Amino acid sequence: MASTTTLAENVRTRPGLAWTSIRTWIGVAETALGVALDYVAISVIDRSESAPLRVVFVLAGLVLARRGIGDLVCGLAKREVDVGLWLSVGWLVALVVAATLAGLLPFSDYIDPSKSLTVAQFMTPNLFSAHPLGTDGLSLDLLARCVYGARVSILTSALAVVLSVAVGVPIGALAALRGRAFDHVVNILTDSMLSVPALVLLIALATIAGRPKSVAAAVLEDGIGLAIVTLPTVLRLARSFTSKLISEEFVFVSRALGATNTRIVLHDLTPNVLLSVSSYALVLAAVLIVAEGSLSFLGLGLQPPQPTWGNMMAQAGISDLSLHPFAILVPGTFMFLTVFSLNRVGERARSAFAAGGSVVSVT
Amino acid sequence: MAGVGEIHLRRDETPVLSVRNLVVQHRLRRRSFVEAVSGVSFDVLHGETLALVGESGSGKSSTARAVIQLPPPTGGEVALFGRELQGVSPEELRQLRRKLQIIVQDPVGALNPLKRVRQLAAEGLEVWSDRDPEKVDAMLTAVGLDPEIYAARRRRELSGGQCQRLCIARALLIGPEMLICDEPVSALDVSIQAQIVELLRELQGSMGLSMLFISHDLRIVKSIASRVLVLYMGRVCEVGDADALYSSPTHPYTKLLIEAVEGGAIEADPGEIPSALEPPSGCRFRTRCPAADARCVAEVPQLRQVGDDHFVACHHFPDEAR
Numbered sequence: 280m281a282s283t284t285t286l287a288e289n290v291r292t293r294p295g296l297a298w299t300s301i302r303t304w305i306g307v308a309e310t311a312l313g314v315a316l317d318y319v320a321i322s323v324i325d326r327s328e329s330a331p332l333r334v335v336f337v338l339a340g341l342v343l344a345r346r347g348i349g350d351l352v353c354g355l356a357k358r359e360v361d362v363g364l365w366l367s368v369g370w371l372v373a374l375v376v377a378a379t380l381a382g383l384l385p386f387s388d389y390i391d392p393s394k395s396l397t398v399a400q401f402m403t404p405n406l407f408s409a410h411p412l413g414t415d416g417l418s419l420d421l422l423a424r425c426v427y428g429a430r431v432s433i434l435t436s437a438l439a440v441v442l443s444v445a446v447g448v449p450i451g452a453l454a455a456l457r458g459r460a461f462d463h464v465v466n467i468l469t470d471s472m473l474s475v476p477a478l479v480l481l482i483a484l485a486t487i488a489g490r491p492k493s494v495a496a497a498v499l500e501d502g503i504g505l506a507i508v509t510l511p512t513v514l515r516l517a518r519s520f521t522s523k524l525i526s527e528e529f530v531f532v533s534r535a536l537g538a539t540n541t542r543i544v545l546h547d548l549t550p551n552v553l554l555s556v557s558s559y560a561l562v563l564a565a566v567l568i569v570a571e572g573s574l575s576f577l578g579l580g581l582q583p584p585q586p587t588w589g590n591m592m593a594q595a596g597i598s599d600l601s602l603h604p605f606a607i608l609v610p611g612t613f614m615f616l617t618v619f620s621l622n623r624v625g626e627r628a629r630s631a632f633a634a635g636g637s638v639v640s641v642t
Numbered sequence: 643m644a645g646v647g648e649i650h651l652r653r654d655e656t657p658v659l660s661v662r663n664l665v666v667q668h669r670l671r672r673r674s675f676v677e678a679v680s681g682v683s684f685d686v687l688h689g690e691t692l693a694l695v696g697e698s699g700s701g702k703s704s705t706a707r708a709v710i711q712l713p714p715p716t717g718g719e720v721a722l723f724g725r726e727l728q729g730v731s732p733e734e735l736r737q738l739r740r741k742l743q744i745i746v747q748d749p750v751g752a753l754n755p756l757k758r759v760r761q762l763a764a765e766g767l768e769v770w771s772d773r774d775p776e777k778v779d780a781m782l783t784a785v786g787l788d789p790e791i792y793a794a795r796r797r798r799e800l801s802g803g804q805c806q807r808l809c810i811a812r813a814l815l816i817g818p819e820m821l822i823c824d825e826p827v828s829a830l831d832v833s834i835q836a837q838i839v840e841l842l843r844e845l846q847g848s849m850g851l852s853m854l855f856i857s858h859d860l861r862i863v864k865s866i867a868s869r870v871l872v873l874y875m876g877r878v879c880e881v882g883d884a885d886a887l888y889s890s891p892t893h894p895y896t897k898l899l900i901e902a903v904e905g906g907a908i909e910a911d912p913g914e915i916p917s918a919l920e921p922p923s924g925c926r927f928r929t930r931c932p933a934a935d936a937r938c939v940a941e942v943p944q945l946r947q948v949g950d951d952h953f954v955a956c957h958h959f960p961d962e963a964r
Contacts, residue, residue, distance in 0.1 A: 528751035532809070535710055535744050536766040536816065537736050546765075550756050 299357045306351030313344025321404045334604060364627055367620035374617060378429040386423035390584050395419055401603040413605045415595060417584075421609045424586035428610065431497055431580070431587045432617070436567035438502030440560050443509040448556055451517030452548065455525065465518075469511040477508045478573070485579040497581035501574055505567050513556065513563070520555045524548055561625030565618045572614055588614045647945030648683045650881050650953040656724050657685035658820050658852040659709065659742075665717035666704040666876075676918045678704035680876040681718070686820065691846065691853040693867035693884070695860060695899065699918060701876035702856045703747075706824040709854065710744055711735060722820065740770065743818035747825040749805035753797040760793040762808055766816040777815065785811040785841060803834035807841065814845060821846070822854045827862060839866050860903045864888065869951070872896050875918065875926040878945060882952030892954045894931050925957065933958045 320336035349362040377384065387409050388394045395418040402414040404421075412422040454465040484504040491497035524530065530547050538546070574580040575589030583590050588610040595606035648662065666679035679701040686692045694702045708715035711727050720727045722742055727735060743766075746752050753762055764778045779789040785807040797805055806826060813821065823842065827835040843866055846853055857863050863870060864884065871881040872895060880893040891897045916922055916929050925943050928934035935958075943955040954960070 528746055528748050529754045531712065532744070532746060532752045532812075533754075533765065534712055535739065536812070537740055537769045538765075539736070539769075542769065546757075547754055551754070554756065 299354045301354075302350050303354030306347045306349070306354050309347030310344050310351060311347070313340045313342070313347055316340030316343065318406070321406065331601070331604070334608065361627075364623060367623040370616050370620045371624065374426075374429050374613075375433060377426045378433060381423070381426045381430065384423075384426070386426070387420035389420050389423035389427055389586060392417040392419065392584070401606060403605055404609070412609045415591070415606045416599075416603075419584075419586075421591075421606065424591055425588065425610055425613045428586040428588045428591060429613065429617070431494055431575070431585075432568050432571055432614070434494075434498045435501045435505065435571045436564045438498060439505035439509060439567050440564050442502065442506035443513045443563075444556060444560065446506070447510050447513030448517040448552060451514040452521040452552055454514075455518045455521035456544075456548075462518075465514070469514055472507075472511045477570070480508060481505070481570075481574060482577075482579060485574070490578075490582055491580065492582060492585075494581065494585060497575075497585075497587075501571055501580055504574075505570055508570070509563060509567065516559060517552055517556055520552045521548060524551055558629040558631075559625070561621050561628060563625075565621035565625060568614065568618055568621070647878075647953075647955065649945050649947060650951075651683060651685050652687065655687055657687050658690075658723060659686040659854065660721045660724070661685070661705075661709060661718065662721075663718040664705060664708055664715050664720065666701065666708045667716040668704070674919075677921070678876050678918065679708065679715070680921075682873065682876065682878055683718075684871055684878075684881065686852050686854055688852055689846075689850055690869060691855055691867045693855045693857060693863040693870045694873055695857060695863055695870055696873035697858060699875070700873040702858075702873055703824055704876075705873070706744065706822050706854065706856055709822060710739060710742055740816055741819045742822070743813035743816065743820075744822040744824060745806070745809055745813055745826045747829055749802055749809050749826075749829065750797055750800075752809050753805055755797055757796070758793065759787065759795050759800070759808060760789065762797075763811045763815060766812050770816055772816075778811075781811045781815050782808075784845070785814075787811070801834075802830045803838060806830060806838050810838075810841065810845070814849065814851075818851070820852045820854070822856070824856045825858070826855075828857065828859065835862060836865075842866065860899055872899065875916075875921055877926055877942075878955055879927065880952075880954045880956075881945070882949060886949050886952040890949070890952075892948055892952070892959045893927075893956050894933060894959065895927050898930075925955075 317337055317340035320333050320340060345363075345366070348366070349360075352360050352362050352365075387398070395414070398410070398414055398418040400414060400416055400418050402408075402410050402418075404411060404413045410420050410422070412420075412425070415421055415424065450465060454462040481504050484507070485500070488500045488504075491500050524547070527547075530543060533543050533547055571580065571587070572589035572592075575587040576593045578590070578593065580589060581587045583594055591610040592607050595603065595610075597607075600607055651660070651662075662683050664679050664682045665677065667675045667677050669675045682701070682705060684692060684694075694705060696702055707713065708718075709720050711720070714728065722738060725738065727738060730738065754765075757765075759782070760775075760778060763782055764773070764775075767773065767778065779793075782789045782792070787804060787807050792800070792804070800808065810826075821842075826842065827838050830838060839862055842853070842855075845851065853866075855863065855867055867884050869882065870884050870887045872879040872887075872893065874895050880887065880891070880896045887896065888900065891900050916926075922929050922939075924940050925931070925934070925938040928938040931938065937957050941957065943957050945953045945955045948954050948960055
């Protein structure tokens with residue numbers, strides 16, 4: 280009996296074993312090739328070579344390296360691993376940690392042009408120099424500016440998500456529970472808020488509040504502004520989740536068991552609505568990071584020399600894109616990777632909740 | 643029947659549950675409504691199981707929900723141990739409902755997805771401020787869910803049958819006298835159905851429960867009910883002792899149901915239930931009845947006694963009793 284099992288297992292796993300070890304080596308080769316390609320494109324090729332060509336090489340190297348890491352991990356783990364998801368988580372964690380500890384990291388100067396007078400302008404990335412991702416038009420370090428800029432992006436979008444959930448969920452839930460007049464009023468208000476273009480509303484708010492000079496002021500001002508813009512969406516989500524929940528059989532049974540309204544709200548509605556809404560929080564945060572970027576790109580957010588991803592791109596200028604692509608590509612890549620990762624992780628969280636934990640979901 | 647009447651009610655004893663002339667209307671839009679139940683009366687004595695049988699749309703579930711007053715019926719009276727449930731304060735109703743529990747059709751949906759088995763089983767007890775973990779575990783064991791294995795699971799880690807066992811445990815833990823089972827097994831695999839029905843029967847015996855068992859499946863009803871009431875479009879067709887009803891079905895609709903179960907040739911069944919928005923006049927079954935005539939269009943049939951405990955609402959059957 281035991282020997283039959285072993286035999287069967289061998290037959291099943293042997294080809295797998297061979298493939299996984301081959302795959303591991305393919306992964307190593309791909310990763311090495313990708314990294315080499317990137318290194319050559321960024322640091323070795325003569326600067327006079329055309330910039331778009333180098334960008335293409337960099338991207339090709341990145342894609343190859345990403346594939347390589349995927350094959351490497353799957354090969355080592357001997358099963359399919361969602362490497363993209365873990366890379367996304369890794370990026371987000373690294374970004375948050377770096378932004379938190381930015382003051383302690385050995386960055387070159389990021390804010391005071393008078394201290395960087397001896398540094399060249401628009402240096403291209405060189406991973407093994409004092410300016411790994413290059414410098415901008417004021418000779419300030421791009422890596423350092425991007426990491427400090429991450430503080431603004433992360434804090435602003437987090438604040439906006441927390442505020443809109445904290446205000447929107449109770450009102451939306453109450454609208455679903457009370458119905459009638461209250462629901463009607465809330466509906467009219469959300470409709471009118473949604474009918475005002477978000478950007479116009481934000482510009483108006485920024486005009487009233489003035490342009491923020493410090494990070495704290497920018498986070499507070501933009502955070503509140505963006506929370507107002509997202510409020511109707513969160514409110515609607517909460518309202519629809521709640522109205523689906525109250526027709527759920529387990530709420531009916533709770534009532535039959537003798538549960539009071541308070542108990543039903545505390546035990547059945549609140550946890551389920553919060554879970555469903557929070558599974559959208561990460562996706563919402565991704566949208567808000569782009570929105571914050573647009574605000575500071577338009578000059579409505581934190582003012583230079585304080586860095587944000589948006590104002591870095593604005594400062595680099597569209598007109599200089601062909602001459603100094605990295606000054607705009609570096610902050611652009613930071614924003615891209617962050618939004619991409621948030622969407623990736625958020626989508627995964629949402630589908631996990633939809634599959635198991637939560638009753639209501641929008642698919 | 644589809645008829646009306648109270649002749650089948652037993653007046654010599656105080657029933658656990660007594661329902662008189664129950665009417666349930668569901669509002670659709672302004673001023674338009676469907677009448678799901680139109681004047682149904684029945685009673686359930688201590689330890690008895692009354693089955694409500696009928697196709698979907700016959701008003702079975704509406705009756706069940708009206709009995710526990712969620713929502714309250716449009717008309718008629720429901721009394722528990724002779725105590726009227728209409729016109730009492732919400733708090734009093736909540737107290738009274740403790741003796742009247744319900745098992746619903748969708749056992750998975752009836753469980754809060756975020757809670758674990760032991761919490762779910764204890765939900766009712768918590769409401770009544772009774773926290774006794776031993777009681778909960780004993781009841782879980784009694785319904786066949788070993789607490790050591792299942793206590794920490796959530797509903798998605800249970801099968802449909804296990805969910806229904808859990809619902810039964812939760813309902814019985816608060817000590818009801820009357821259990822309403824609203825299609826308790828129709829969402830389950832056929833192989834599981836018999837187990838759950840058997841479990842209900844055992845628990846009913848050991849706890850002295852009275853039951854209102856709602857099902858569209860006569861085979862299941864046969865194995866658990868002592869009395870059967872056949873509903874069609876919100877009215878009673880036939881009611882009586884289960885054996886009498888099976889051995890000599892009298893109403894054409896009852897015959898149709900029994901024939902359908904036995905797989906015999908169905909003589910004449912011209913179609914489906916008519917729209918509940920405009921129920922047929924007179925006998926509501928007449929549009930599908932082979933014996934329908936002018937009288938069936940004009941008059942609503944009254945329940946008549948045809949046996950010891952056997953009542954029928956039909957103008958034509960049994961023939962001799964016109």
